[in-house]
Amino acid sequence: xxxxxxxxxxxxxxxxxxxxxxxxxxxxxxxxxxxxxxxxxxxxxxxxxxxxxxxxxxxxxxxxxxxxxxxxxxxxxxxxxxxxxxxxxxxxxxxxxxxxxxxxxxxxxxxxxxxxxx
Amino acid sequence: xxxxxxxxxxxxxxxxxxxxxxxxxxxxxxxxxxxxxxxxxxxxxxxxxxxxxxxxxxxxxxxxxxxxxxxxxxxxxxxxxxxxxxxxxxxxxxxxxxxxxxxxxxxx
Numbered sequence: 001x002x003x004x005x006x007x008x009x010x011x012x013x014x015x016x017x018x019x020x021x022x023x024x025x026x027x028x029x030x031x032x033x034x035x036x037x038x039x040x041x042x043x044x045x046x047x048x049x050x051x052x053x054x055x056x057x058x059x060x061x062x063x064x065x066x067x068x069x070x071x072x073x074x075x076x077x078x079x080x081x082x083x084x085x086x087x088x089x090x091x092x093x094x095x096x097x098x099x100x101x102x103x104x105x106x107x108x109x110x111x112x113x114x115x116x117x118x
Numbered sequence: 119x120x121x122x123x124x125x126x127x128x129x130x131x132x133x134x135x136x137x138x139x140x141x142x143x144x145x146x147x148x149x150x151x152x153x154x155x156x157x158x159x160x161x162x163x164x165x166x167x168x169x170x171x172x173x174x175x176x177x178x179x180x181x182x183x184x185x186x187x188x189x190x191x192x193x194x195x196x197x198x199x200x201x202x203x204x205x206x207x208x209x210x211x212x213x214x215x216x217x218x219x220x221x222x223x224x225x226x
Contacts, residue, residue: 047216047217049213103209106167
């Protein structure tokens with residue numbers, strides 16, 4: 001059974017860069033689409049972007065180019081960086097898997113809370 | 119960007135009763151619609167994909183219906199573990215994928 005686990009700092013200062021990694025275990029990162037999704041406290045879900053194992057990516061325009069997603073197939077990991085963060089970026093960040101580009105998220109990590117505060 | 123609107127925001131139901139949740143898309147998403155369940159402090163869990171196909175291990179009391187812009191999730195007889203927040207999400211044609219704002223199913 002594939003499992004996803006997010007990791008990274010839980011506190012980031014305003015204007016700095018948020019960095020998270022998702023480690024995939026129990027299966028290969030190859031031939032799947034991998035997304036980052038976030039949920040501000042008490043709010044709904046927002047898709048941030050995806051990466052294919054080959055490196056093709058697409059981000060949500062709502063983040064105005066601040067998000068970058070990368071993949072390291074040798075480590076079965078993919079990562080998220082969000083630059084120039086503000087308190088509005090405070091959220092639980094989830095990584096998730098899709099079998100195809102146009103498909104549902106069938107596996108999720110447990111999520112990690114990132115707080116943006118000085 | 120396709121906007122997903124869920125109703126009602128909160129649904130109060132007694133255990134054993136039927137619950138019907140609605141999701142509307144601002145434009146057609148065909149049947150490219152998923153439903154997720156989220157308990158407090160947990161990640162969302164996939165319930166339904168393709169508007170009506172139950173995910174692995176999801177009980178038969180959960181059913182999805184609809185196509186185009188109108189969708190429903192029905193829980194035929196609510197169990198204690200079903201009280202949670204439910205989200206719909208489209209994955210039609212091209213990103214960005216968007217979610218509804220959620221429906222909270224609470225104990226009446």
